[in-house]
Amino acid sequence: MEKVASELPKTIVRRVVKDKLSRCAKGDADLNVHKEALSAFSESARIFIHYLSATANDICRGSKRQTINADDVLRALEDIEFPxxxxxxxxxxxxxxxxxxxxxxxxxxxxxxxxxxxxxxxxxxPKEEEEEMQEEEGEQEEENGDEDGSDGSESSSKE
CATH class of the missing domain: 1.20.5 (Single alpha-helices involved in coiled-coils or other helix-helix interfaces)
Incomplete structure (x- = not known):
């Protein structure tokens, strides 16, 4: 079988099929699915998706819209007899x-x-906060001046 670009991912198809079969199986039987069976499931799902999409597209265009929405898909499921x-x-x-x-x-x-x-x-x-910030800055400058041994006033440098 030639590989088609629109083929569904095999790992996802395998996971879905095995999950459903394990729910249907009696007991803890580990079911194996033949490679050809997985290909058949994959192809069937692909065809179903195309058919459902085409039907939903027809419903959408019938409503004079260009975007398919969830309600179109739900109506399409009923139209193709999967209610x-x-x-x-x-x-x-x-x-x-x-x-x-x-x-x-x-x-x-x-x-x-x-x-x-x-x-x-x-x-x-606000002005109140601005004044508080200026006061805090002034206090910090005074503290910094005391630490380096200056008196906080501007000193002139030697010329």
């Missing part, structure tokens, strides 16, 4: 939307905190 997939897919989709909404909320909060920090750095401090 048993709609309910579990809808549940997974809702979980994903909730998870993404939580991430977006966290991201927007982080952005807001970042903006506030940036504003604080850009805004001049």
């Amino acid at each position: 048993e997939f709609v309910e579990p897919l809808t549940a997974v989709l809702e979980e994903l939307r909730e998870k993404n909404a939580g991430k977006k909320a966290g991201t927007s909060k982080a952005k807001e905190v970042k903006k506030n920090k940036k504003r604080k750095l850009e805004e001049p401090p």
Whole structure:
């Protein structure tokens, strides 16, 4: 069989097939899947994805849109007579939307905190804070002057 560019990754197909078969198998039997069977699963999945995509695309164009959305895929599953997939897919989709909404909320909060920090750095401090900062600087200068043996006043250098 010639390798096709749109072939699904074999390791993922193997993992999905073995996972499903282990759930269906009775006992702890370790099931092996022949290489040709994995190729058949892979090709079947590829064809199913293309068929589902084409149907969802037709639904999307029928609605005069250019972007396929999740609702188009759900309708396509019903159109190609796989309605048993709609309910579990809808549940997974809702979980994903909730998870993404939580991430977006966290991201927007982080952005807001970042903006506030940036504003604080850009805004001049209030006059009270500015005066306190000047007083602190003056005290530090006095302390530094005392440490090096000077009296804090400006001294003239020898000419």
